[in-house]
Amino acid sequence: MPPHCDSLDGPVVTAARTALDADDVDLVLPFVPEDAEAEVRAVFTAVRPVRHLSEAAREVADRLFFENVVRLHRAGEGAPYTGLRPAGLGFGPVIPLAEQAVASGSSRAVAQYLTRVLDDELDQRMERVNALAAVKDRSTADARAHVEAMLGFQVYSHHLLQALHGPAHGHGRHQHG
Structure with a gap:
């Protein structure tokens, strides 16, 4: 699998971040299989109100959403989820x-x-x-x-x-x- 789908600056987390910022879960759904949509929607609904409580709450809520979206994306590829990798890793040329x-x-x-x-x-x-x-x-x-x-x-x-x-x-x- 491409080496950056599970990184914080990869396309999956970028789409998840965009979805949260736009308050539109549909923006991240193309990155997960159809049978995972309900789970993504449920996590999105759960984190939305928490994000507005404080900066710390927002960071935890966002991280939870990112982890779930990446986990479901990886499952759709038939690959294990091993956690989020930090942004800025070298992915080669x-x-x-x-x-x-x-x-x-x-x-x-x-x-x-x-x-x-x-x-x-x-x-x-x-x-x-x-x-x-x-x-x-x-x-x-x-x-x-x-x-x-x-x-x-x-x-x-x-x-x-x-x-x-x-x-x-x-x-x-x-x-x-």
Whole structure:
């Protein structure tokens, strides 16, 4: 799963925060499976009046709502809920590029970045296969190292293809893509 759905600055909590600030639970419902809507609505209804009591009450109420929405989102993906992660964690270069792609409507920058990474990975792995092929006849250990690198390259390529054709998000009933 994308590494930021459970962070305080990820898309799920951002939508939950927007829903609370706008007093409109419908703004967060697209982030949870349909069968979780009633639970989200119930928690939303419970936290709304508490949020106005004090700043401390607001923080606790918001946190409760965020945790429940993220928990239900993760359950919809078939993934465990392990708690909220802090904002500001590094998610690597792909998530920001993907977010920019969604905002701009063009996947070109993501495709270019991933193509460069893929080219580099395949080149490095093939160089290892070739280097080991050159010495594979020296001993059984050398031949074994070559076979491991050769099969590793093939399996890596196969897994890449599976990932390219796999589901876009999660593996449960609440999938995107």
